[in-house]
Amino acid sequence: MNDTAVIADTVKPRLPRGVRLKHDDTRNEWLLLAPERVVKTDLIAVEILKRCDGVATLGEIVAGLADQFKADPGRIAADVRAMLGELAAKRMVDL
Amino acid sequence: MNALQSPSESTAKRIPAPVGLLAELTYRCPLACPYCSNPVEAEIRGGELDTETWKRVFSEAAEIGVLHAHLSGGEPAARRDLVEIVAHCTKVGVYTNLITSGVGLTEESMKQLADAGLEHVQLSIQDANAASADHIAGYEGAFARKMNVAKWVRECGLPLTVNAVIHRANIERAGRMVEFAVELGARRVEIAHTQYYAWALVNRKALMPTRAQIEKAVAEVEALREVYAGKIVIDHVIPDYYATYPKACMGGWGKRTLNITPRGKVLPCHASETIPGLEHWNVNEHSLGDIWWNSPAFNAFRGTDWMPEPCRSCARKEIDYGGCRCQALALTGDARNADPMCHLSPHHDKVEQIAATFDGTETDIPPYVYRRYKTKTPAE
Numbered sequence: 001m002n003d004t005a006v007i008a009d010t011v012k013p014r015l016p017r018g019v020r021l022k023h024d025d026t027r028n029e030w031l032l033l034a035p036e037r038v039v040k041t042d043l044i045a046v047e048i049l050k051r052c053d054g055v056a057t058l059g060e061i062v063a064g065l066a067d068q069f070k071a072d073p074g075r076i077a078a079d080v081r082a083m084l085g086e087l088a089a090k091r092m093v094d095l
Numbered sequence: 096m097n098a099l100q101s102p103s104e105s106t107a108k109r110i111p112a113p114v115g116l117l118a119e120l121t122y123r124c125p126l127a128c129p130y131c132s133n134p135v136e137a138e139i140r141g142g143e144l145d146t147e148t149w150k151r152v153f154s155e156a157a158e159i160g161v162l163h164a165h166l167s168g169g170e171p172a173a174r175r176d177l178v179e180i181v182a183h184c185t186k187v188g189v190y191t192n193l194i195t196s197g198v199g200l201t202e203e204s205m206k207q208l209a210d211a212g213l214e215h216v217q218l219s220i221q222d223a224n225a226a227s228a229d230h231i232a233g234y235e236g237a238f239a240r241k242m243n244v245a246k247w248v249r250e251c252g253l254p255l256t257v258n259a260v261i262h263r264a265n266i267e268r269a270g271r272m273v274e275f276a277v278e279l280g281a282r283r284v285e286i287a288h289t290q291y292y293a294w295a296l297v298n299r300k301a302l303m304p305t306r307a308q309i310e311k312a313v314a315e316v317e318a319l320r321e322v323y324a325g326k327i328v329i330d331h332v333i334p335d336y337y338a339t340y341p342k343a344c345m346g347g348w349g350k351r352t353l354n355i356t357p358r359g360k361v362l363p364c365h366a367s368e369t370i371p372g373l374e375h376w377n378v379n380e381h382s383l384g385d386i387w388w389n390s391p392a393f394n395a396f397r398g399t400d401w402m403p404e405p406c407r408s409c410a411r412k413e414i415d416y417g418g419c420r421c422q423a424l425a426l427t428g429d430a431r432n433a434d435p436m437c438h439l440s441p442h443h444d445k446v447e448q449i450a451a452t453f454d455g456t457e458t459d460i461p462p463y464v465y466r467r468y469k470t471k472t473p474a475e
């Protein structure tokens with residue numbers, strides 16, 4: 001389980017119903033709200049999650065982020081896979 | 096305690112904003128579970144907060160930082176304004192979780208709730224076996240209705256959590272309930288061993304399993320984590336009475352959550368009304384923020400300053416906050432004491448005595464005292 005390498009470039013990650021990003025004005029941070037869970041997110045996580053719309057493929061998400069952050073696509077891909085793998089295991093992202 | 100302290104910047108900064116709000120919209124419920132957490136002595140009809148007041152409360156909740164609203168009861172579907180309340184929460188950006196027995200919901204009302212923005216449904220099941228489930232709920236046909244509710248939840252595309260309270264009558268099927276939750280299409284399952292307060296305390300003798308049964312059930316459920324990894328999230332509330340340390344009740348008193356009773360009293364924990372001398376404030380008289388930061392009940396056991404020994408000098412005091420105040424009161428006579436579930440408590444022997452009574456040899460297991468309320472007053 002959780003072998004993040006198995007997430008293919010063609011999957012279209014999506015936040016399922018009941019999981020959403022929220023900017024919390026009280027705490028001034030972005031949070032991922034899920035059933036009985038609140039997950040703190042950093043800047044990169046927010047950017048990844050905003051792109052998980054069920055339309056964009058993992059490959060497209062990685063390319064977009066690499067472009068936006070002028071970063072190495074290989075590293076971004078590893079980060080994205082790790083994060084989505086972890087959230088999928090908690091059923092907070094559908095792959 | 097620091098009861099009449101006025102709200103100040105520093106108080107607001109020191110005390111974190113609440114994360115969750117459990118709204119007990121009503122105590123009315125068609126079922127009669129013998130472990131119900133509603134108070135044993137309650138006036139269940141009349142005096143419920145009206146729609147407008149609940150809406151105001153959820154607006155205030157959103158303002159002070161509440162993220163999740165747990166709409167509970169009793170059976171929240173017994174409120175005719177449930178859809179309106181959900182819609183309001185959606186409007187003010189609060190995540191809504193419906194905690195329901197399922198009885199009272201219809202296919203139509205489920206759709207309306209989903210359209211109003213409901214985000215999650217937590218459905219209780221009493222057992223994975225229909226006859227036993229109906230016996231526990233004290234309601235013929237409840238199980239079959241719940242199966243329909245699970246289906247409607249799925250059809251609306253809402254995430255489903257199945258919640259099962261574990262006790263003597265169903266503990267043999269603790270693992271089966273996880274499988275059953277998967278079959279019902281749940282993404283999350285809560286296997287919660289009974290906590291003995293309110294009606295569960297009344298029925299402790301009928302409900303409490305033996306140590307051997309508990310160990311077997313806990314191991315069974317833990318083993319299923321791996322089997323169902325990525326398929327269903329298992330939240331496992333393991334039992335009191337056999338643990339070494341207590342649980343951090345509510346994640347710390349007045350630290351994360353608040354509870355509101357059907358009549359608007361705001362409680363740091365759903366059993367805190369059992370603690371004598373605790374002054375709870377009501378949303379009819381105070382704003383929610385004022386209550387969170389300034390009400391005597393919330394400040395009574397906040398932080399660690401109130402603790403006597405052994406908690407005061409214990410390294411775990413910021414981990415479990417001395418456990419449950421209500422349990423400390425019930426078993427030691429003083430709510431400030433360490434939770435007697437803790438093996439460091441000088442009263443721990445009482446817990447061991449109780450636990451030792453349930454060794455499987457007892458023959459005098461009483462029938463359930465079902466959750467029923469005298470209805471002196473006719474329905475309004």
Ligand code: SF4
Nearest residue numbers: 124126128131169196
């Ligand atoms: S525990 Fe049972 S009786 Fe109590 S509110 Fe829930 S479903 Fe109703």
Ligand code: SF4
Nearest residue numbers: 406409411412417437
């Ligand atoms: S002594 Fe108090 S703080 Fe320490 S573990 Fe026991 S209950 Fe928790």
